[in-house]
Amino acid sequence: VFYYRTVNGLQPPIKVMTQGRFPVKKWIHLSVQVHHSKISFSINGLEEDGIPFDSRILSDPISDSVENSSIVLGQNTNGLEQFIGRMQDFRLYKITLTNREIMEVFSNEFPNLHHQSECRCPGSHPRIHPDAPRFCIHNGVEESTKDRVLRLNPNAHSIFNLNDKDLETTWISSLLSTPDIDTGIAIILDLLNGPYQVSH
Structure with a gap:
């Protein structure tokens, strides 16, 4: 369950069903990826097709300008819905990690691409297009989407x-x-x- 606030106050929570993905007595790597009003959840890296476990649209961008605001882990804002288990190595990044960067954090290996693998997607379009890896697209959209950006320089003819x-x-x-x-x-x-x- 993910609770968040916007400029309009506390919003209805995002609930992601993870049945069978959190085995008992085993460490799990969970990533929450947010860019403006888009949010994605990844469990132990990416799925087989290079996408997060689940992607949603927020009602509005998350507001972090509230004075004396705080981040709460393992329970809701009222101290209820307590998480039973252990958590460690919590990291908060100032920028949105892309899908390959999330995989790198999980596995310590940056996924390789055929063409200029060192060139990365922007946080706004974090997913490598599966059929045209020179392009980057949003999570949670069809591969035929027209909303895509180039990962490589348009004048590069490597x-x-x-x-x-x-x-x-x-x-x-x-x-x-x-x-x-x-x-x-x-x-x-x-x-x-x-x-x-x-x-x-």
């Missing part, structure tokens, strides 16, 4: 585009000087790690 299974991407080599063009060039392709399409 060699990784050669076999990224995305027909909309291209690799552009560096420009050749006139003498190099006159003498011709040789292109050698290693086709062991995937199909390539070449045009010249």
Whole structure:
């Protein structure tokens, strides 16, 4: 159960059913990811398809400007609904972690991508698009959504585009000087790690 306040006061709680996901006498990693009016819950990292366990829409963005406000864990604001168990290693981040960053916190390994894995999604669009990993999308939306942002520079035409299974991407080599063009060039392709399409 997640209680939160907005500028309009205390809101109805977000209730997430986790039956069977919290076994007795076993540590569980729980992540709550909030960006504006979007909230997602992840249990032990991400699900198999790279999404959180559950995603919801808040009535309004959470308000943190209330004087003398506090964060309460393991019970509601009235001290009821007490959590039975142990909690440790609580962390509060100033920015919204993306899905891959949540997975990194859970497993100590940052999930690798074929194309420029070090480039990360923004907190507003924390999920890697499953079919076009150069894009990032919201959690809890269909993959066909038009609301997506580029993870990579739009002017980047990396060699990784050669076999990224995305027909909309291209690799552009560096420009050749006139003498190099006159003498011709040789292109050698290693086709062991995937199909390539070449045009010249």
